[in-house]
Amino acid sequence: MSVQFVGLKEINGPLVVLDNVSNVGYEEMVELVLEDGSVRTGRVVLLEDKKAVIQVFEGTRGLSLTNTKTRMLGHPMEIPLSTEILGRILSGSGKPIDGLGEIFAERSADINGKPINPVSRTYPRNYIRTGISSIDALMTLIRGQKLPIFSGSGMNHNKLAVQIVRQAKVTKDGGQPSDEKFCVVFAAMGVKNDVADYFKSSFEESGVLKNVVMFLNLSNDPIIERILTPRCALTVAEYLAFEHDMHVLVILTDMTSYAEALREFSSSKGEIPGRKGYPGYLYSDLASIYERAGIINGHKGSVTQIPILTMPNDDITHPVPDLTGYITEGQIVLDRSLDLMGTYPPVSVLPSLSRLMKDGIGEGYTRADHSALANQLFASYAKVQDARSLASVIGEEELSPIDKNYLEFGTYFERFFINQSFEEERTIDQTLDLGWKLLALLPREELDRLDSKLLDEHYHPEDARMFRGA
Template identity: 60%
Template structure:
């Protein structure tokens, strides 16, 4: 039996180790080069990414002061604070598009007064902007928004993003993110208080379901992806105020509930993330009441920080509570009047 030279047997093993070591070093160098190039390009756009990210909780400041919508049922009963996210729950056939256009026409900052009765510097009209994003709308609705903004002069302060129903699905998914990236630039670089209106988030959720089905992912409730809650949170949580920055981002996403079903996954998950809701009622709309906003199921959880002395009126909260109690009493008496005629005209009713 002839044995080979031990050096010739061991040498290839060490050569293989050397090649593996060199290959790992080259791979790390290529990866570091890629990171450097990526950092150069991201710095060129001021670190604003389309996908964005939610605000770090440690950097948030509590939403305060009020943004007026020009609609009394919202401003009096469900006041919106700067930096709040509050959805508008609607359904097919209800005038949510008209309400959104009205908010764009009439919205503004409520001027605060200091003890010296001097207006604060950041309450001027020049410090307010609107970012409007429409997703999956038809041509008629798109023309309605564009024409309304142009005729009423609100186009001067509105940044408009329109995604039509015949546009690619992936554009519907990226539209709200582009709108929020624009809002972040206006708020945190230009120091403006930005109101972001997103319509229709139900179309966005349907697009998300379509992409999830194309990727053959495991479906969740009603065919929507299981990560839809997280995906919606990445959009809604970009609203707020950052410590040390003057601007703020306030969100009013609009959802159309299929068959007026508030338990549908899209409004249901949205309610868990946002800070209240504004409810458009079909019965009020059928009675030709405009805007058909039902104040009883509506709620603004941050209303207390947006109203009061120095911001709106000292008795704002008391007036809101008394109006709500009067509406509750009416809703109780109307059904009883069907049983007891004349109850509404009775003394003390």
């Protein structure tokens, strides 16, 4: 039986308060009927004795304390699910905004999902090829992994997100494209209209939109919707992965906008703030999103996450990237100095890593020499930074011949390996071969992370000519 309440006790920002309520559940959905007959949606966000605090999605402007009618719906927020959802563009709360009509649902599901029993998880193996050398070779994305991108304001993370959506592919033995079903769930939170149009036009022009589900929450949409967007996206991803055996890549941008919406909402509830004003439960809230990635025993599909977040003032110790780093399995860090030099994508190699990479590359996954080559490229590029630091003190002309070698290697590594055209998609073989050619710029005795068998097979000093003549 549906119970209806007439009148409100209090209105405070996006929140309204009802008194003398019973048999109401936390997260329960609510309909509010205004005097003019229009209906708004809300959900219960706080229960204290017989008082219920309701979050109104469309805002509280125009609500009356005396005549507003409130109806409890008896269930949490749900999103309609169907395979027809592929190729659709939805609002942040899952309503179609592409003019193609409603989605005919097979069923509806609670957007909060169900926690995955750790015992039922399968360890992630196999990689997802992005076609971007710096990611595929040095911080490989594994199916079922959560690998965030840490960016800064004004950097090219939107362009990088579009390229990953356009080029991402699941692979089989040896890194070849697989015939397994693959799709992308793309959720944008707090983006401006021009950025939203860029995402839509890019996916349409490249022809990938048919395999993408887009959730768009604009900067002028209610912050309440922003808090729902990643949960709606992940509910769709879990449905496609675990009921239709698809490998799903979920891209969430920008998680900092999500966290700021959570901070604003927490403040409106009068909660005690934590570090930098964020609520004390920010860690567990982010974990409830990130931990929905993975592979479950008995299911062929997987959910892989790439959350993108901007670091305020490029500060990696800011609460949002800091807590994200604790929960996720690595990070891809974008470097502002590389971005200013015109390098795209401006991936900062040394602070970036993928903790699951070691078990999803090598023979049978990518190529037998992948792991050793990646270790050597990391080690050599670290020595480049040492040589640059020394040159800034004593001058480049005072460096030893080997330090000058490393400076040369660093220049060409950034110019040819990290730097890559937005339109260019490299296979794993092209990427690894390019890495070996770059190592030819260094003397063989400096390559101490590689065994002699690999060096005999792949190290050819004459390959250095192609860079020095460029």
